[in-house]
Amino acid sequence: MDERRSWQQRIHAQLFHQGCPPITALLLKADREALAGTELSAAGRQYVDTTMRCIDQLNAEIVPLRAQLVGFARHQPGCQALQGRHYGVGWLSAAIMWAEIGDARRFRSSDQLVRFAGLDITVYSSDAKRAPGHLARQGSPQLRWAAFEAAKCAARPGSPDYVYYHQMGARKDGKRPTLAVERKVLCRCYHTLRELGDTALAAPTARTHHITA
Secondary structure (H helix, E strand, O other), X not given: OHHHHHHHHHHHHXXXXXXXXXXXXXXXXXXXXXXXXXXXXXXXXXXXXXXXXXXXXXXXHHHHHHHHHHHHHHOOHHHHHHHHHOOOOOHHHHHHHHHHHOOHXXXXXXXXXXXXXXXXXXXXXXXXXXXXXXXXXXXXXXXXHHHHHHHHHHHOOOOOOHHHXXXXXXXXXXXXXXXXXXXXXXXXXXXXXXXXXXXXXXXXXXXXXXXXX
C-alpha cells in the first residue's frame, strides 16, 4: 500500500507540474475517467499511463491479500474482540493491531504500548530551555496506521469519543484530536487483549487462513 501511495503521489506531482487540476482519489472509477480526459503533454500522458499500470499491478496483489487478512481476523478470537468492542476498529485494523501487539502481557502498562507504537511525546529540556514535544515515531508504523484509521472515526456522531474529539479540536490544531484518540484506542485494545490472555492468541476458530508474503 505504501508503494501504491508513492505511485499516486507521482501522478499528483505530474498533474501539478503540467498545471492540471488535482485529482485526489485515483482508485475511483470517476477520477480515473477524469484523469484519462486530462490534457497532458505526450511525455506526461506516457508517464501517467505507465504509472497507472503500476498501480493496477499492485492492486492485483493488495486486494486478495486484504481479503486474506480480513478473513483471518473474522475467525481469530483476539481480532474478533478488538473489532467487536472498539468503535472504529475494522477487520483489517484488528488484524494489524493483533499482529503488531502480539501478547499484550509483555507490556507492563498501556502507556508502554503507546510508547511501543511511537505515539508518545518526547520533550527535550535543560536548565535554560524546553523544546516543544513531538511524536517519537520510533515504533511500529503499521500499528500507528491502524490506530489512526480507527481514531478518525471519532469524528462521527455515533462515536463514544465524539465529544472528546471535538473538545480537543477546539483547544488544539487539527491533527491533535486524532492523535489523542489514537492513544485511547491503543490503551483500550491493550486492556482487551490482556484480559483475554491466552485466548487472544488462539488459532482461528474456523479454517486456517494461510497468509503468504
